[in-house]
């Protein structure tokens with residue numbers, strides 16, 4: 112294991128673990144790698160997994176690196192994931208790193224809160240995600256999916272799957288989350304979200320017209336205005352969309368969330384739901400396009416339901432589809448890395464790290480470690496089947512939805528939406544990728560194909 116000069120964040124302290132003596136520093140990626148990373152920043156975005164694997168192989172389970180947002184420390188492996196996500200010693204803040212990344216665009220979203228405020232708002236926000244609420248959303252979702260797919264041509268069509276699915280998930284989200292049919296507003300809202308997400312990842316935070324960050328702030332204003340105009344109506348009505356349910360929800364003292372809190376949570380929820388689900392459905396389409404056996408198997412399973420649309424009970428019977436979704440989330444976790452900032456000094460694996468350290472755990476890396484997965488680069492949904500259950504080797508080896516107090520609030524919603532869309536898609540179309548096509552993936556900030564994933568949708572007779 113290599114080490115370089117010590118910085119205050121790495122001053123060795125007595126570790127008490129025995130196997131690492133004091134005097135061991137957190138290994139840093141060397142100058143050559145740093146220069147390489149700088150020159151290939153775009154490359155790292157695209158192929159984060161290779162970069163992380165090389166760091167882990169070369170330097171071990173704890174590695175310091177300098178990035179565009181300053182210095183950070185990677186902790187590799189499922190034990191590290193559990194330590195950071197469960198955070199039993201209350202060391203880590205999710206708010207601090209996420210505020211640095213998206214705080215000006217999505218302030219006070221649930222992930223950008225810590226401690227008591229987070230716990231209180233999260234409890235209230237469970238109300239729109241009960242099984243009964245989800246059942247209602249799914250019924251509405253099914254109607255919309257049916258309507259959208261029915262509009263597709265009855266002849267084979269080439270489609271770029273990412274924008275196609277993105278539009279569909281946004282239309283669904285607008286109806287279910289906001290209780291509105293977007294109509295011509297769909298393009299505006301799509302654009303607003305795209306700009307907000309781009310701005311939150313923007314390195315140049317320039318608030319002048321023409322700059323990415325400025326466009327993101329305008330997107331936020333559009334979204335907040337759109338919600339504010341409907342707030343009073345949702346508070347007083349008895350609607351069953353997510354916005355209405357959030358307005359009606361009460362905390363343990365019977366108090367509702369305040370106006371601004373609702374607007375901020377809704378803006379964040381729409382973003383959290385939209386890009387992640389689109390990313391998952393796109394990666395799924397790619398894998399099913401090149402693995403025709405699995406596509407046929409999933410279609411047969413859907414046909415066996417004898418239901419053109421699937422409700423919650425039917426979805427729970429789609430077992431192969433569930434494994435395939437899990438395998439896709441293993442290979443292409445929409446959030447490849449998860450950041451935290453330490454609020455106190457701590458020790459991990461014999462290394463002493465100080466308060467203020469940005470700590471990064473990597474679902475994408477753990478999901479490809481041979482310690483936990485057989486032939487990890489192979490697309491093999493059966494690894495999630497009861498015979499093998501590779502995901503149960505460790506509680507934190509499969510973490511596409513995070514874990515601990517910030518575990519994804521929309522996990523069940525996402526699972527239902529992906530199943531509902533895929534069920535209808537497979538009953539209507541064959542998904543065909545070009546021969547020898549390999550999807551060029553950009554892994555950060557959200558995993559997605561850089562070419563939009565061109566495919567043919569061939570209607571089934």
Ligand code: HEM
Nearest residue numbers: 221222383384387388391446511512513517519520521525
């Ligand atoms: C396949 C789709 C999805 C994936 C892979 C995903 C992934 C994640 C991950 C990894 C986190 C934790 C981030 C961290 O700890 O720093 C998270 C948090 C969150 N997600 Fe999702 N998500 C998905 C869909 C959704 C949907 C559909 C919704 C809303 C309906 C949603 C709402 C949230 C919220 C509110 C949080 C913050 C929870 C908290 O801080 O307590 N997500 N998601």
